[in-house]
Amino acid sequence: MATTQVELVTPEGPLFSGHAEMVTCRTEGGDIAYLANHMAYVGLLQPGELRVVGPEGGAAGQQGPGTELRFNVTGGFVEVSANRVVVVCDAATGAL
Amino acid sequence: MPAGLERQLRRRIRSVQSTQKITRAMELIAASRISRAQQAITAARPYAERLRDVASELAADPEAAGHWVFAGGAPAPGAGPAGGGSSGGTARAGEPTGPVVVVLGADRGLAGAFNLFVHRAADELIAEIAGRGLQPCLVVVGRKAISHFRLRGRAPAAHFEGFCDRPRFDNARQVVAAVSEELQAGAGAVYVVSTRFLSPGSQRVESRRLVPLEREERRGTTVFEFEPGPAEIMDVLLPRWLEAEVFVALLESAASFHVSQQRAMAAATDNADELIKTLARHMNRARQDSITTEIMEIVGGAEALRQGEGEEALTRPDVYIFPEAS
Numbered sequence: 001m002a003t004t005q006v007e008l009v010t011p012e013g014p015l016f017s018g019h020a021e022m023v024t025c026r027t028e029g030g031d032i033a034y035l036a037n038h039m040a041y042v043g044l045l046q047p048g049e050l051r052v053v054g055p056e057g058g059a060a061g062q063q064g065p066g067t068e069l070r071f072n073v074t075g076g077f078v079e080v081s082a083n084r085v086v087v088v089c090d091a092a093t094g095a096l
Numbered sequence: 097m098p099a100g101l102e103r104q105l106r107r108r109i110r111s112v113q114s115t116q117k118i119t120r121a122m123e124l125i126a127a128s129r130i131s132r133a134q135q136a137i138t139a140a141r142p143y144a145e146r147l148r149d150v151a152s153e154l155a156a157d158p159e160a161a162g163h164w165v166f167a168g169g170a171p172a173p174g175a176g177p178a179g180g181g182s183s184g185g186t187a188r189a190g191e192p193t194g195p196v197v198v199v200l201g202a203d204r205g206l207a208g209a210f211n212l213f214v215h216r217a218a219d220e221l222i223a224e225i226a227g228r229g230l231q232p233c234l235v236v237v238g239r240k241a242i243s244h245f246r247l248r249g250r251a252p253a254a255h256f257e258g259f260c261d262r263p264r265f266d267n268a269r270q271v272v273a274a275v276s277e278e279l280q281a282g283a284g285a286v287y288v289v290s291t292r293f294l295s296p297g298s299q300r301v302e303s304r305r306l307v308p309l310e311r312e313e314r315r316g317t318t319v320f321e322f323e324p325g326p327a328e329i330m331d332v333l334l335p336r337w338l339e340a341e342v343f344v345a346l347l348e349s350a351a352s353f354h355v356s357q358q359r360a361m362a363a364a365t366d367n368a369d370e371l372i373k374t375l376a377r378h379m380n381r382a383r384q385d386s387i388t389t390e391i392m393e394i395v396g397g398a399e400a401l402r403q404g405e406g407e408e409a410l411t412r413p414d415v416y417i418f419p420e421a422s
Contacts (some may be wrong), residue, residue, distance in 0.1 A: 009146050011265040029323050042150055043323040044332055050408055077333065079150050081320070088146045088419030090336070 001034035001054045005084040008071060015024060016069065022053040023085045032078075034085050041080040045073060045089055064094050070094050102386060105277055105379035109372055122206065123361035126354045129261070130296065137293060140265075140347055142342035151309065151337055154326050163283070163330045165310050195225055195285035196253075196278045197232045198271065198342065200349040201241025203260040207353055208360035210291065211240045216300035217301045218289045222250070225287075233283055235274050237346070253278065263350055268343035273378055275342075284308070286338070293348035296355060300326035307334075 006009040006023055009014040026048035034041075050071040076089030155166060199218045201211055218241070225232045236242050242255045254274035259267040275286055286307040291299050322329055355413040 007142075007146075009143045010339065011140055011143045011268075014142050027323060040320040041323070042153060042320050042326075042329060044329060075332075076336070077147070077150050077329070079146065079153070081153070086146050086149070088143060088150070 004034065004036040004038070006052055007084070007086045008050065008052075008073075009086065009088050011090065014087060015061060015071070015092050016052065017070070018052075019055060020052045020085075021055040022051075022052075023087075024051045025073070027078060034078075034080055037083050038080050038085070040082075043078045045076040045078050047074050049073070050092070051079065052079070057077065102379055102382040103352045105382060109375045109379065112123040112368050112371050112375065116365055116372070119361045119364040119368060123358055123365055125360035126361060127390065130262060130351060130358060133262075133347060135352055136262075137246075137344065137347045137351060140340070140344050141257060144337075144344045145331065147337040147340050148163060150329075150333060153320055154289045154322075154330055154333065155313065157320065157322065159313055163327055165307050165330065165334055194231050194233050194278070194283045194286060196275050196283045197221060197225070197288075198234055198235045198275060198286065198288045199237065199241050199245075200288065200290035200345055201236065201238030201244070201260070202241040202349070202353045203257055205240060207357035208363075210353055210356035211238075211244070213238075214289060214302045215244045218245075219248075221289055221303045233278050235271060235278070237271060238357045259346075261350060263343070263346035265339070265343055268346055271342050271346075272335055272339045275338060279307070282329070288342070288345055289353040290345040290349045293355075299348075299352040299355060306338060394402050414421060 003019040003021055004023070006016065006018060006020045007014065022033055022035055024031060026032075026046040027043040028046060029043070031048075032043070050073045052071075054067050054069070054070040071089065071094040072090045073089040073092045076087065077087045079088065097297070132331075154163075197218065199214065199216045205211060210228050222232050222234075234245060234250060235250040236255045237257070239257040242252060242257060245252055254271075254277075256267070256271060256274075270297055279286070284307075285305060287303055289303045292302050293299055346413045
């Protein structure tokens, strides 16, 4: 399964960086999911949950196969380009 | 008064020694803060860089490029009719009125020429802006910088102090809130004067313009989908991006301040060492002088005594004074 590079960046520093199969978050237009090779996109991130679903048998960060990371994020931006999802937000917590 | 001189010098040495203790402590404290400040910079840089990426992608879009924050975009809101999303860079913005100058200084001195360089660069920029017939609006961070401008009769529009040592993101937010107010009021440009932290061995004071944004050349041919429209994203992006830039600038300024202070205090400690050495030499000299004088007096006195007693001894044969032993 194809994966996409994911980065979660806050003013306090990068919070997460790794590969994932799918990323979901809330934007102005509603919840959005990004799979690998999503088209170039810039959107406004709404406060909510950010889910990073790890690839089968692979590892997004340190998690096992098929598991997912959850972050609570505040407002910010989502930028997708060249198979890379960058989530830039004011503050984020979570990842368990 | 040789004895008095010695005591005086001893007191001066003690005073220099206690100053040295302070400068050494300050040097160590500054040194320990440098690495922490550096870590904060590396942690904050990606955020600013990613926001810059988003901004440059917006700049590549024709609709967003007409936004007033870009050079050659529509006039700023307030300066003219608020034409938020006027497409194409048709309306050439006239010279922006009353640019905002953000000066990042320090709260404390004792850091070599750190404050001096920042103040000088700020004065140059202000003079340059004034030369264009504009009245710059100052947003000043740092107690030293505030008093510098007050002294020159330039009251800052907004000033902040107390967080120059270890700035937090909230502090950047406060500063940008003040800047945004001025932007709303029609200031078409934002300049930042701050010390850039290039490496622990090299810092440089820089004046740079944040707004209007220079439009970068398009990086690729990727067409972006914007949600909502590019102009709306730009409106949200601008304050956030300014916050990120100001935050990084604050952190770099703080790290540079600590480096300057460490260097200045190391030099002061060395100078104190030098001074103590010189003073000790003078003091020993003075003490030797007073000892020599004292011996001279004793020898002279003994000599006089022996001469008087010597004659008497000759009349008493049971007492014999060895002349060499006396």
